[in-house]
Amino acid sequence: MKYNTTKKEDDNMVFGVHPVEEVIKAGKELEKVFVQSGLRSQQISDIVKYAKEHEVPVQFVPIEKLNRLTRKNHQGIVAFVCPISYQTIENVVPMVYDDGRMPFVVILDRVTDVRNFGAIARTCYAAGVDAIVIPSRGSALINGDAMKTSAGALSLINVCRVENIKDTIDFLKASGLKVIAFSEKGKQTIWQADLTGPIAIMMGSEEDGISEAYLKRVDDHLVIPMPGDIDSLNVSVATGIVTFEVVRQRQM
Numbered sequence: 001m002k003y004n005t006t007k008k009e010d011d012n013m014v015f016g017v018h019p020v021e022e023v024i025k026a027g028k029e030l031e032k033v034f035v036q037s038g039l040r041s042q043q044i045s046d047i048v049k050y051a052k053e054h055e056v057p058v059q060f061v062p063i064e065k066l067n068r069l070t071r072k073n074h075q076g077i078v079a080f081v082c083p084i085s086y087q088t089i090e091n092v093v094p095m096v097y098d099d100g101r102m103p104f105v106v107i108l109d110r111v112t113d114v115r116n117f118g119a120i121a122r123t124c125y126a127a128g129v130d131a132i133v134i135p136s137r138g139s140a141l142i143n144g145d146a147m148k149t150s151a152g153a154l155s156l157i158n159v160c161r162v163e164n165i166k167d168t169i170d171f172l173k174a175s176g177l178k179v180i181a182f183s184e185k186g187k188q189t190i191w192q193a194d195l196t197g198p199i200a201i202m203m204g205s206e207e208d209g210i211s212e213a214y215l216k217r218v219d220d221h222l223v224i225p226m227p228g229d230i231d232s233l234n235v236s237v238a239t240g241i242v243t244f245e246v247v248r249q250r251q252m
Contacts, residue, residue: 012031012080012082012143014078015072015074015075015079016074016077017043017044017077020033020047021043023081028082029054029082030056031056031082032058033056033080034059034069035060035061036066036076037060055162083144083155084159086159089105089162092105096130102197103175104128104200105132105199105201106131107168107169107179107202107203108134108139109135109165109204109214110204110208111140111205111235112139114141114143116140116234116235117142117150118145118146118147118150119149119236120132120236121154123236123240123244124157127243127247129157131160133165142159166214166217169200177199177200179219180193180195180199180218181204181210181215181221181222182221182224183204183210183221188220188221189222189224190242190245191225191245193220195249196246196252201239201242202214203239224242
């Protein structure tokens with residue numbers, strides 16, 4: 001059997017009931033928890049409860065999945081320690097205003113490729129983005145590949161993991177930010193829009209785009225014009241175009 005683990009993932013991975021409990025007691029943030037389906041114990045239940053209370057994704061999987069993560073005695077539970085400290089968007093936005101600046105936020109809807117996520121973080125940090133918002137479920141795992149691709153940016157930029165993207169959109173709008181979605185289905189081009197004020201841009205997954213439920217909540221839905229025969233861009237490339245258009249307009 002072939003095991004697809006990398007050294008960096010091994011560095012961030014903790015397995016076994018007591019080691020996971022010790023990581024939690026030590027105050028380290030968890031990135032994700034995998035639990036063997038059907039496994040029942042008070043200790044496992046306590047770990048799962050803690051994870052859910054702290055918006056840590058928990059996935060119940062067959063034992064074969066855990067065996068692919070590690071060959072060692074995992075006791076039915078594997079957790080990944082997060083290499084960064086998550087921030088809260090409710091704290092970041094007021095701090096930006098207090099600094100006399102206009103908030104600039106990027107929301108990622110189900111971007112699951114770790115290298116795309118790392119590249120987006122690198123671009124966002126270079127463009128002066130104040131925070132990247134990701135959902136607690138259905139987002140890329142922040143592991144060694146993501147950290148490496150970000151060229152250190154993930155350690156420097158605010159990353160906010162939220163339970164409910166809809167509530168975050170509502171919060172941002174109530175805080176004075178214009179929330180704009182970008183996809184190939186947008187009604188107006190990016191070059192025609194005013195992106196100079198407090199803003200949150202939303203980018204979707206390459207497979208499904210942005211959820212319809214979120215599109216109904218945003219202030220505008222824009223498109224990057226593409227004269228060529230291809231109708232979509234890699235999400236990290238598209239995010240780079242959009243973020244630096246915001247930079248360009250703000251510096252005019």
